[in-house]
Amino acid sequence: MTKVVSSLREAIERAGLKDGMTVSFHHHLRNGDYVLNMVMQEIADLGVGGLTVNASSLFDVHLPLLDHIQSGVVSTLQTDYMAAGLGRAISRGAMANPVQFRTHGGRPADMARGVTPVDVAFIAAPACDCMGNCSGKFGPSACGSLGYAMADARYAKHVVIITDHLVPYPLQGWSIPETEVDSVVTVDSIGDPKGIVSGTTRITRDPVGLVMASYAARVIEHSGLLKDGFSFQTGAGGASLAAASFLKDIMLRDKIRGSFGLGGITGYMVDMLRAGCFEKLMDVQCFDLQAVESLREDPRHQEISAMHYASPVTKSAVVDSLDVVILGATEVDTDFNVNVHTDSNGYIMGGSGGHSDTAAGAKLSMIIAPLFRARLPIVTDRVHCISTPGKDIDVLVTQAGIAVNPKNGELADRLRSAGLPIVDIRALKEKAEGLTGKPAHLPQGQRVVADVISRDGQLLDQIRSVER
Amino acid sequence: MRRSMLFLPGNTPNILINGAYLGADAVILDLEDAVSPDEKDAARILVRNAIRTLDFSRCEVIVRINSLDTDFWQADLDTIVPCRPHWIMLPKTARSEDVQRCDEYLTALEAKLGFAPLTVRLMPLIETALGVENAFAIATAAKRVGALFLGAEDLTADLQCKRTKASREIEYARGRMVVAARAAGVDVYDTPFTDVNDAEGMEADARCAKALGFTGKASISPRHVEIINRVFSPTLAEIDYAYEVLEAIAQGKAQGKGAVSLRGKMIDAPIVARARQTIAAAEALGLGKGEAK
Amino acid sequence: MKEIRKKAWAGTMESSDAYVEVEPAQTLAVELQSVVQAQFGPAIEAAVADVAAQCGVTKGRVKVMDRGALECVIRARVETALLRGMEE
Numbered sequence: 001m002t003k004v005v006s007s008l009r010e011a012i013e014r015a016g017l018k019d020g021m022t023v024s025f026h027h028h029l030r031n032g033d034y035v036l037n038m039v040m041q042e043i044a045d046l047g048v049g050g051l052t053v054n055a056s057s058l059f060d061v062h063l064p065l066l067d068h069i070q071s072g073v074v075s076t077l078q079t080d081y082m083a084a085g086l087g088r089a090i091s092r093g094a095m096a097n098p099v100q101f102r103t104h105g106g107r108p109a110d111m112a113r114g115v116t117p118v119d120v121a122f123i124a125a126p127a128c129d130c131m132g133n134c135s136g137k138f139g140p141s142a143c144g145s146l147g148y149a150m151a152d153a154r155y156a157k158h159v160v161i162i163t164d165h166l167v168p169y170p171l172q173g174w175s176i177p178e179t180e181v182d183s184v185v186t187v188d189s190i191g192d193p194k195g196i197v198s199g200t201t202r203i204t205r206d207p208v209g210l211v212m213a214s215y216a217a218r219v220i221e222h223s224g225l226l227k228d229g230f231s232f233q234t235g236a237g238g239a240s241l242a243a244a245s246f247l248k249d250i251m252l253r254d255k256i257r258g259s260f261g262l263g264g265i266t267g268y269m270v271d272m273l274r275a276g277c278f279e280k281l282m283d284v285q286c287f288d289l290q291a292v293e294s295l296r297e298d299p300r301h302q303e304i305s306a307m308h309y310a311s312p313v314t315k316s317a318v319v320d321s322l323d324v325v326i327l328g329a330t331e332v333d334t335d336f337n338v339n340v341h342t343d344s345n346g347y348i349m350g351g352s353g354g355h356s357d358t359a360a361g362a363k364l365s366m367i368i369a370p371l372f373r374a375r376l377p378i379v380t381d382r383v384h385c386i387s388t389p390g391k392d393i394d395v396l397v398t399q400a401g402i403a404v405n406p407k408n409g410e411l412a413d414r415l416r417s418a419g420l421p422i423v424d425i426r427a428l429k430e431k432a433e434g435l436t437g438k439p440a441h442l443p444q445g446q447r448v449v450a451d452v453i454s455r456d457g458q459l460l461d462q463i464r465s466v467e468r
Numbered sequence: 469m470r471r472s473m474l475f476l477p478g479n480t481p482n483i484l485i486n487g488a489y490l491g492a493d494a495v496i497l498d499l500e501d502a503v504s505p506d507e508k509d510a511a512r513i514l515v516r517n518a519i520r521t522l523d524f525s526r527c528e529v530i531v532r533i534n535s536l537d538t539d540f541w542q543a544d545l546d547t548i549v550p551c552r553p554h555w556i557m558l559p560k561t562a563r564s565e566d567v568q569r570c571d572e573y574l575t576a577l578e579a580k581l582g583f584a585p586l587t588v589r590l591m592p593l594i595e596t597a598l599g600v601e602n603a604f605a606i607a608t609a610a611k612r613v614g615a616l617f618l619g620a621e622d623l624t625a626d627l628q629c630k631r632t633k634a635s636r637e638i639e640y641a642r643g644r645m646v647v648a649a650r651a652a653g654v655d656v657y658d659t660p661f662t663d664v665n666d667a668e669g670m671e672a673d674a675r676c677a678k679a680l681g682f683t684g685k686a687s688i689s690p691r692h693v694e695i696i697n698r699v700f701s702p703t704l705a706e707i708d709y710a711y712e713v714l715e716a717i718a719q720g721k722a723q724g725k726g727a728v729s730l731r732g733k734m735i736d737a738p739i740v741a742r743a744r745q746t747i748a749a750a751e752a753l754g755l756g757k758g759e760a761k
Numbered sequence: 762m763k764e765i766r767k768k769a770w771a772g773t774m775e776s777s778d779a780y781v782e783v784e785p786a787q788t789l790a791v792e793l794q795s796v797v798q799a800q801f802g803p804a805i806e807a808a809v810a811d812v813a814a815q816c817g818v819t820k821g822r823v824k825v826m827d828r829g830a831l832e833c834v835i836r837a838r839v840e841t842a843l844l845r846g847m848e849e
Contacts, residue, residue, distance in 0.1 A: 480778075481834040482777040485831055517837040521833035
């Protein structure tokens with residue numbers, strides 16, 4: 001017996017896909033993904049319409065979705081992140097139904113709760129056997145962890161694996177087991193390796209980024225959390241990576257042996273593991289080839305599912321055990337609410353991803369952002385969109401000073417006595433506006449183009465159209 | 469307290485606007501080598517606007533003008549001095565006459581602008597063999613001179629030797645500069661370390677300069693500023709010791725003792741002088757007594 | 762009464778900078794493209810007009826391509842371009 005079918009079309013037909021159903025995709029191939037476009041084109045050719053697309057993230061490689069939206073093949077999008085090209089079109093009103101933004105933890109939670117049932121999951125897999133045991137660790141398009149796809153495999157009614165690297169049965173080191181798979185399709189290529197691994201995951205050389213990173217590392221050093229057993233997550237942005245590099249120096253200097261590094265994993269986190277800063281890495285997604293190789297070779301580097309990473313409805317998730325997370329922001333308001341969904345003009349250009357999951361779970365959640373970007377202050381009276389509520393944010397680090405959420409007075413005292421420049425968040429806003437001038441208030445559009453749904457399933461905010 | 473001086477190119481807005489946040493005690497806004505000849509006008513106006521508008525309250529502002537053998541230096545001063553930079557850095561200073569020429573021009577400008585005399589101080593950049601030989605004369609050529617600054621890149625070209633990381637080739641110049649500056653009662657700053665990626669080499673170079681008696685050191689990279697500040701700050705142990713010295717002296721005086729010893733060592737005048745310097749530096753940095761514990 | 766006598770330019774298209782072109786014209790005309798048009802468009806146009814007035818320029822076309830520069834930077838670039846354009 002084999003689950004390998006002759007074509008994508010056959011797999012779709014066998015799945016019983018009908019108008020109005022939901023299909024799902026993962027984003028481990030990032031901006032190199034061929035599979036979503038390939039599947040959606042085949043579905044369009046079959047004449048199925050009114051579909052909901054539930055994708056863990058959408059990149060600009062997925063711009064052909066706009067054609068399927070226009071032609072009625074796709075009527076609803078559910079995602080945790082949307083890149084700027086797609087986001088601009090959505091903000092301009094490309095869809096009748098609002099996009100549903102969830103978090104990386106909220107997405108599998110809503111699948112588990114039956115809020116967002118998936119009819120057919122299409123899972124790109126860099127290596128797969130004929131029965132559907134599959135992995136991201138091997139093959140020409142290796143992307144490492146398949147953490148986000150594990151939820152789709154578990155909860156979808158019908159699961160199709162799409163691979164360009166069929167291996168003899170049984171595949172060792174599978175991430176998704178055959179028990180969850182209905183059919184397997186082979187294609188020439190599932191993705192472009194150059195886009196799979198983002199080239200932007202480098203330590204910043206920007207002086208302001210380095211100043212912020214140095215402050216961030218010192219905040220962690222003096223937070224009271226940096227001791228044996230310490231756990232840590234950081235983003236793949238340049239300043240966050242520089243902060244990790246400074247933190248590594250402090251941990252090695254003070255001989256601190258942490259317990260685990262979490263998250264999207266980069267080579268810098270792998271270096272910290274190898275240097276002895278951590279005992280383990282918990283990896284829901286690989287951001288570069290060094291992380292992919294480490295996940296394949298090093299047993300201390302553990303792949304985890306999106307549920308295990310961040311779901312609020314599992315019995316526990318790793319974010320609940322996290323000490324410190326470093327996060328980014330396009331805007332922060334004086335109540336510490338953070339926007340990572342829209343830019344300063346109100347256009348969608350991102351999404352929560354794991355932002356609000358880790359902020360909610362971590363003991364110390366820190367935002368790194370410059371005082372202003374291109375003449376626009378980062379601190380505002382009210383963010384365009386609440387991605388992560390201010391109650392979950394502890395510290396904002398800028399080059400001009402560090403603002404501590406007033407709910408956390410003890411931390412502010414600790415940092416102040418360590419000589420760090422602690423300032424009121426309103427003073428940062430005033431300082432920035434003193435340099436840039438006060439930006440004119442932008443009128444928001446009439447239509448709601450996206451709902452932002454919190455990790456516990458509540459409507460957190462709505463994003464309005466941009467009509468300028 | 470001026471330990472670190474960070475060079476910022478005068479015609480690069482992206483860097484200028486954040487110059488105050490890079491941790492340096494002073495920024496050197498550069499109109500000379502960092503600006504091509506056909507952009508001198510643009511840089512001059514940009515630097516003027518930056519000083520006028522941006523908040524440099526965290527650091528001192530030094531403007532490096534073009535040297536006296538160019539057609540630019542008077543226009544540089546005419547444009548920059550009205551916005552009251554703390555210092556003007558004069559490159560390629562080789563003789564006391566250079567200082568006097570610049571000083572006369574500044575004095576006339578200050579009078580014209582209604583500024584108090586010596587509002588703007590002068591920091592000669594010594595980067596030729598002749599400049600090193602004349603260092604004391606330069607430091608004492610005008611009251612306006614408050615510090616000397618050694619520039620090793622141009623100097624080694626003039627000396628016809630190679631610039632190396634070990635810096636043996638500038639040992640004499642460094643020593644001569646420190647002696648000249650201290651004899652004249654002014655501060656003295658060491659040349660930048662130019663390998664941006666070598667933090668260890670940077671620290672060793674800064675320690676060497678500190679050991680020779682330099683007040684501080686210039687830098688061309690924000691990444692070096694933190695190292696320079698650390699090396700040129702008194703350590704907490706040094707601060708505590710300095711307070712102990714002064715306390716022992718005070719006690720000895722109260723008890724009418726002629727000679728006082730601490731930790732089995734006689735405290736003589738140089739030790740007291742150094743203790744006072746350390747405490748002055750610590751106070752300037754906001755470091756208090758007992759913080760080492 | 763001063764006027765722009767020749768085509769001239771100043772600044773760059775780098776982030777946080779502005780590129781300014783000036784050329785002769787019968788009246789003073791300001792043209793602006795900015796990445797922060799919506800937030801600062803009128804403020805930038807007013808600043809450009811103010812610099813022109815300070816320089817005494819009443820005739821010339823001033824085209825500003827702003828890459829998110831602070832006002833002090835835009836003013837510097839406009840002033841430089843105007844001074845260059847007024848030279849013989």
